[in-house]
Amino acid sequence: MENDTIGFIGGGQMAEAMIKGIISSGLYKADKIFVTEPQQERCDFMTGTYGVQGFADSEPVWTSCNTVILAVKPQIMEVVLSTSRLFVSPEHLIISIAAGLPISFYEDGFGQNKGCKIIRVMPNTPALVLEGASGFSGNRNVSKEDLLLCEQILGKIGKAVFLDESALDAVTGLSGSGPAYVFTFADALIDAGIKVGLPRATAETLALQTLLGSVKLLIETKKHPAELRAMVTSPGGTAIAGQHVLERNAFKGIIMDAVEAATNRSKEFGKS
Template sequence: MLQGLTIGFIGAGNMAEALIRGLLEAKLVAADQIIASDIVEAKRQQIHQRHGIQTVTEGRDVATKASILVLAVKPQDMETALKGIAASVDQTKTIISVAAGITIAFIAERLPAKARIIRAMPNAPALVLAGAAGIAKGEHATAEDLQCAEAIFAAVGKAVVVDETHLDAVTGLSGSGPAYAFLFIEALADAGVKMGLARDVARLLAAQTVLGAAKMVLESGRHPAELKDMVASPGGTTIAGLHVLERGGLRGTLIEAVEAATIRSRELGRR
């Protein structure tokens, strides 16, 4: 799908580097098919040294050479970035944005007519090639554009195609979700320490437990409730613990957290 194409990154921060690493490790492209720009010289040198790709200062130089442009700048820098590349963008290029809260319409208004735009919402675990991304297709993007975007984000985890109206919910769930999981792991580890385990032992057991549970859901294809019931023996330790979690409102609190993050994402998108 990406064979023979040049992929350009406007901005070379953490998410851009995660995608570059994923693409190279999956052997979807070679290093000479990737070019990235960043205004910070140290970041350009770091990316070049780590991955062997070409780096430049100006986004327009990336836009001129690349078939696929990944907009990986901070949301507050998007306006400037789009101005810098607009003259080099035409209908032959695929534009993929990973900037939170920046709509397809916002990008389209600042680029030439009928620009082929894909908007994506990846998350932090992409940094360890275990990310989850929602991808939405703009009006003029093609089916092939969408397939290219899916291939790029699949290189750093899982990717799902959604309507753009659902990207705020993706943000509230998988975008913010790692923080919820980190809090859950921290709390599990603290509980282990309270019960007498060493801190490093408790943290390892907590993190590996969450990782293993997630793998069981993904690889078994079974409903989480069914897997939960497998672990909870009648009259056993697990059902006693589950009773406490239900009584404490964990389920409802998590639902409300995703709802609150989704609402906040919508508010930020209207700025």
């Protein structure tokens, strides 16, 4: 096994985003990336588009790579664990991006006594455009260097924060489920533009640019959202008239409730 190689079990959307990020940043060379993808057409696409090495089964990935990313749907993970168990050793750093499955699931699946190094990641869909937000956590066998490598890899598809595993339910509620709330807000802004008489295409352009520009302003100025809001809210003006409606209908409370509900749902999944 070499340190300059990385493997992916599953060559779907998330694996593609990560591969795109790590090749373009130079973190790994394309021919040092090994991908297991049983769907022949998809495997050909990945090897043809990115120059990675593709395989129908997982053995070459486990025997060639120290770091292996599990990028299959959670319901497939049981199969992956049973077909990979033979090849897994304590030298492997195993990073799973599957939603909802706790670290203990992999420890049990690979066998505790193997001393497996497991990192669990909760990414989100903007990773597909390399602007993801991920939380990650490792088991006791994972070293500082392993966590650093994981952070480097996740850094190629957005931002990543290290947390205790118990915090990953909150990560699921906030950033994991967050894109759904943002898409709902975007949809509402577009419909609102149409309601006040703008053509759909115009409403879409203005709403999306407003979202993008506002987030960029928050990030670049590092100002608190309330401070930036105060800057656009003049006395007796238009923004305060709109803001009043949001406040009266407990907009912030609704968002907090939504994140809390998603967090609680994630906890329920963890228990089952």
